[in-house]
Amino acid sequence: MNNRIVAGVDGSAEGLAAAHWAAREALLRGVPLHLVHAEEWSSPRSLAVPTSEVRRHWAQALLTETADELRARHPELDVHVRSFDGRPAAELSGMAAGSDMIVLGSRGLGTVTGFILGSVGMAVIQATVRPVVMVRANEAAVLHPDGRHGARELLVGVDTSRPCEALLAFAFEEAARRACALHILHNWSLPPLVGYGAAYDPRVHAQLEVSADASLRDVLAPWQDKYPDVGVIARASVGHAATELIRMGSGADLIVVGRRIRRSSVGAHIGPVAHAVLHHAKAPVAVIAHE
Structure with a gap:
């Protein structure tokens, strides 16, 4: 066992849902939770790209806010944060390799279309042999007894x-x-x-x-x-x-x-x-x- 759970967060409702699900899983297993943000910024030459300093500040603020929210709900949870400047799928797959599990958000569009898996989630699933859990945004809103899984x-x-x-x-x-x-x-x-x-x-x-x-x-x-x-x-x-x-x-x-x-x-x-x-x-x- 690698004794940690990794959750990818990106500022979306799905990413927050993944973080909440991963927090409950970390408590269930008695292991730390590592929140990870990885993003590769690119745009057409005609559009302005945020500077590295602005991107790092935004990523750190996102991770800190998410970690604080989880600690407030689960005071006993051991939470760590880390951000990467690079290809999200590659960085997340690398973190997954040394973990019990990686948890990612996945966007849903109702009962017919369900998940939109996305290129990052698909790439991580294909690249790692560790368990990968995909979580819908509505999962974070479900109230669980004692703040744990249902x-x-x-x-x-x-x-x-x-x-x-x-x-x-x-x-x-x-x-x-x-x-x-x-x-x-x-x-x-x-x-x-x-x-x-x-x-x-x-x-x-x-x-x-x-x-x-x-x-x-x-x-x-x-x-x-x-x-x-x-x-x-x-x-x-x-x-x-x-x-x-x-x-x-x-x-x-x-x-x-x-x-x-x-x-x-x-x-x-x-x-x-x-x-x-x-x-x-x-x-x-x-x-x-x-x-």
Whole structure:
């Protein structure tokens, strides 16, 4: 463990929401919170660019104001601040590498369009193997008992055909810290020849359903043994994983999704399920990298 939580702040409502969520997470884990501001200033030659001194003064004022607000709400919280002059995604990814988690804000445009992930958030998710949590602006306004996270369940989507140890480790540890239920969802698809029209065979469907349930139980068994106090609600069902996670995640405190670590130098690859959940879920979303 790296024993710190990092939150990126940029003066937006989303950045403030991320800072509040990160403060609650730092208290939950008993670790310091590091507030980070990184910005690369550029503009067309026809427009004036603020001087370095003005930019540094603004960034420091933003960090100080945010830190003071968090300390006032959480007197026991250990808060540190740091600003960078440079590329935000690169600086935030560098801070994330030495942290338990990085928390960023993400702008929402209502229930249909949901998250606008943005180039910085996408780049950080792709560049770091540490957990990244994206938080909507409305999350900061939710009142939590004792100023901490709520007690609603956590939701995690798993694919039993792929490695999911990192995903389940994060989800079970987080649920144990919060003393809340963990809802685990595995979605599977019918083979085309048995799933549609005249070719549909209910006996094959039933056999596949039993197999999917058994596979999920086998994957979860060692984790339930390790965390016997975590209440688990596990379900394997036919359907599209992203659609089900978005639907069920409306009542969750946190949605946990995975992304495969891809070592391609072209583009940010986070996978279709994580991409869809990040853009449409209402709850905060934790993205966990795995092989």
